[in-house]
Amino acid sequence: MTGLELIFSTVCNATFCGTIDDNPLHDVKPERHQLENFVNGTHLRIGTLNHYPDSWVERSENGTYVGKGAAFDLVHILQKKFNFTYEVVVPERNILYSDDRPRESLIGLLQSKRIDLAAALIPIMKNTDQFVTFSTVIDESNWMMMLKRPKESAAGSGLLSPFDENVWILTLAAVIIYGPCLTLLTKLRSKLMPEEEDYIRLFPSFWFVYGAFIKQGTSLSPSANTTRVLFATWWLFIILLSAFYTANLTAFLTLSKFTLDIETVQDLYKKNYRWIAPEGSPVEYAVKNPDEEVHFLLKTVATGRGRFLPVNDIHSLLSYVSDGAVLVKPSVSLQYLMYNEYLQKTRLGVPEAERCTYVVAPGVFMTKRRAFAYQHKSKLKSLFNPVIKRVIRSGILSHLYLRYLPDTKICPLDLQSKARQLRNTDLLMTYYIMITGFAAAFSVFLAEISLKRYIHPKNDTVHARFRQKRPKKIEPAIFDDSRPPPYECLFGKTIGQAKKKFINGREYWVIKKENGETRLIPMRTPSALLYL
Numbered sequence: 262m263t264g265l266e267l268i269f270s271t272v273c274n275a276t277f278c279g280t281i282d283d284n285p286l287h288d289v290k291p292e293r294h295q296l297e298n299f300v301n302g303t304h305l306r307i308g309t310l311n312h313y314p315d316s317w318v319e320r321s322e323n324g325t326y327v328g329k330g331a332a333f334d335l336v337h338i339l340q341k342k343f344n345f346t347y348e349v350v351v352p353e354r355n356i357l358y359s360d361d362r363p364r365e366s367l368i369g370l371l372q373s374k375r376i377d378l379a380a381a382l383i384p385i386m387k388n389t390d391q392f393v394t395f396s397t398v399i400d401e402s403n404w405m406m407m408l409k410r411p412k413e414s415a416a417g418s419g420l421l422s423p424f425d426e427n428v429w430i431l432t433l434a435a436v437i438i439y440g441p442c443l444t445l446l447t448k449l450r451s452k453l454m455p456e457e458e459d460y461i462r463l464f465p466s467f468w469f470v471y472g473a474f475i476k477q478g479t480s481l482s483p484s485a486n487t488t489r490v491l492f493a494t495w496w497l498f499i500i501l502l503s504a505f506y507t508a509n510l511t512a513f514l515t516l517s518k519f520t521l522d523i524e525t526v527q528d529l530y531k532k533n534y535r536w537i538a539p540e541g542s543p544v545e546y547a548v549k550n551p552d553e554e555v556h557f558l559l560k561t562v563a564t565g566r567g568r569f570l571p572v573n574d575i576h577s578l579l580s581y582v583s584d585g586a587v588l589v590k591p592s593v594s595l596q597y598l599m600y601n602e603y604l605q606k607t608r609l610g611v612p613e614a615e616r617c618t619y620v621v622a623p624g625v626f627m628t629k630r631r632a633f634a635y636q637h638k639s640k641l642k643s644l645f646n647p648v649i650k651r652v653i654r655s656g657i658l659s660h661l662y663l664r665y666l667p668d669t670k671i672c673p674l675d676l677q678s679k680a681r682q683l684r685n686t687d688l689l690m691t692y693y694i695m696i697t698g699f700a701a702a703f704s705v706f707l708a709e710i711s712l713k714r715y716i717h718p719k720n721d722t723v724h725a726r727f728r729q730k731r732p733k734k735i736e737p738a739i740f741d742d743s744r745p746p747p748y749e750c751l752f753g754k755t756i757g758q759a760k761k762k763f764i765n766g767r768e769y770w771v772i773k774k775e776n777g778e779t780r781l782i783p784m785r786t787p788s789a790l791l792y793l
Contacts, residue, residue, distance in 0.1 A: 297343060300644060305347040307336060308367050308376035311355050313575060314597050314665070315382040318349055326351055331662040332380045332633075335399070335652060342648055350376050355573060356541020357383065366541060368392050371634055378641060384543040384629035387552040396633040397646045399653060400662075404544060404626040406536070407588045407595045407619050408523060410672075420690035423509030432502065436474055440467040443491055450487050458485040473499050519675045523587060525624035526555060533566065536587040537578060540569040544589050547627055555627055576601075582619060589626050593662065596621075600671045617672035 309328055311317045316332035326349035328336065340347065354365040363369030367383070370376045372392050382402070385395055421429065441463060448460035461469075461481065469479045473495055483489050522532065529536050536558075538544035547553040548562060561567035572578060575590075575598060582588050590598070599619055606616045633649070635642045652658055760771045761784070770782040 297644065299640060300343045300345050303345050305345055305378060306350050306376045307347045307378045307380045308350045308352065308370045309333070309379070310352070310357065310367055310381045311573070312381065312594070314593065314662070315591075316380060318351055325349070328380065331658060332382055334661045335633075335649065335658055336380050338652055338657075339645055339648060343644065354541065354571070356539075357381075357543060358541055358546045368634070371636060374636055377636065377639070378645075379634035381633075382631040383634050384631050386543060386546055386629065387550060389546075393634040394637055394639060394642055396635065396642065397650045397653070398630045399632050399649065399658065401628060401630045403592045403628050404589055405592045405595055406523060406526070406529070406622040406624070406626055407582060407590065407598070408521070408622065409582055409585065410618060410620040411521065420510070422513045423506050435498070436470055439495060440470040443470070443495075446491060447485075447488055450485065458483065458488065461488070470495060476503065521620065521622055521674070523622050523624075525622075526558070526626050528624070529567075529587060530558060530561060534587055535566050535568075535585060536561070536589060537568050537570055537581050538589040539572045539575075539578075542569070543629065544626070545569045547629075553627075579619075587622075592621070593666075596666055596671055600666060603672060620672060620674055623674065 307328070309316045309318060309332060312330075314330055316328065316330040318326040318328055321327050328349045336347070339345075350370065352365055352367050352370055353362075356366045357368060359366035359369050363373040364375070367379050367381060368389075371379050379393070382399060383395070384402070385398070424432070443466045444461055444463045447458075451458065451460040461483075465481060469481055469492075472479055476499070481492075483492060523529065523534055528534065544555075547555050548558050548567070550556060558567055562569075570578065570581070575594070578588055579598075579602070588595075599617075599621070602618065603616050606618075633645075762769055762771045762781075764781065768784045770784060772780045772782060774780060
């Protein structure tokens with residue numbers, strides 16, 4: 262047989278073609294014939310749950326249940342293969358496990374032998390093999406966490422976003438520490454070499470560090486090589502820091518990835534988030550089972566942050582998610598839930614930017630293999646399992662499972678919006694800085710007023726007497742060479758003999774030299790130095 266014939270033969274034998282005896286590649290034992298004859302023409306009771314899209318039931322005109330979903334697609338393949346009839350049985354409560362009444366749960370119906378087969382994708386949990394026998398593994402499903410899409414990224418917004426928290430702490434520490442270090446090193450140098458430059462005091466050092474940090478100049482003009490190297494080191498640090506900050510801020514505001522505050526199951530426990538799951542679901546069994554990895558969430562259930570709610574319609578849980586709770590469900594079930602919500606808002610004419618209300622966290626809550634379930638020592642297991650295995654390998658069930666979903670990802674975490682406009686939240690830190698600066702300035706103003714008027718008040722009589730007896734000749738103040746000289750001093754004594762004159766709309770000094778020549782010097786321009 263050719264390869265193509267083998268493929269068609271495998272699919273045919275697994276689905277609706279003749280008996281397995283038609284395939285010469287398989288050696289059929291007599292026991293297998295007896296099982297086929299046992300099932301042929303029999304009526305089976307098949308239980309299921311309303312877990313869209315895995316399985317659900319609908320009422321027919323005569324009042325009986327009709328099974329739907331991927332689970333019953335597989336049941337129909339088995340029915341055509343082995344020629345049996347069946348009726349659908351639904352437990353009193355739409356739950357998987359129950360310790361009290363067997364009629365309320367699907368596993369209870371199977372354990373009490375009220376049904377022959379559980380046609381639902383049941384997770385294979387730890388310690389559940391004591392109740393039922395599982396079939397061949399049908400798939401492996403991830404339970405995910407769905408929450409309301411936040412307006413802002415958990416990575417932060419605005420001015421603080423480009424750097425990590427540790428980087429900001431170390432930068433603040435550098436600004437605080439470098440000023441005292443500058444004073445200490447220059448003071449040590451002045452003691453070792455007192456004949457040269459004096460040390461820089463603490464207050465000017467602090468203002469130099471702060472001014473350079475916000476890219477402002479300084480009135481300090483160091484002449485010693487040691488001090489110049491210290492100044493240059495701080496300036497180089499600020500230049501590199503500003504370059505990295507500017508580049509990262511631009512990248513964040515244009516190409517930033519949206520992140521959530523909840524990413525893993527541990528975040529539910531650490532960040533005190535409320536979470537919900539359907540009552541009697543595998544999530545409840547896993548949380549209450551000490552052998553499962555998510556058993557630590559039982560503490561959140563005891564405190565009321567975790568709840569298991571009775572659910573007939575999965576859409577009723579969306580109101581809890583809108584209020585800030587996190588919904589835990591299988592991944593494909595959440596995709597169908599968001600897709601149906603998206604279609605409903607589209608029909609209602611909701612703008613496209615507002616249709617994706619919910620988002621699925623990237624982290625996995627738990628991962629479990631799923632399968633059908635039989636009674637203990639059921640003859641159906643050895644008969645159905647080989648067919649189920651072939652169907653799974655052919656990929657038919659995977660296609661049927663996702664047939665109503667689009668090929669594109671539904672409401673992804675990053676919506677890839679084309680335009681990124683700055684919002685108030687991006688500039689929130691600038692408002693905080695402005696408010697803090699005004700508050701600090703007002704506090705300093707009050708401190709100065711209190712210091713001058715109440716703590717160290719001036720004696721008005723002494724000052725009045727001093728003003729009366731003030732000598733006529735006052736000594737000139739000490740010249741501060743750290744400040745730039747006045748403009749008039751640049752031209753020497755000749756500027757006092759000059760006259761101002763407007764020529765062609767510009768102001769000039771008109772100077773007469775000793776030889777009688779008249780010169781024009783432009784005022785308030787750097788080019789005036791060329792005329793000296």
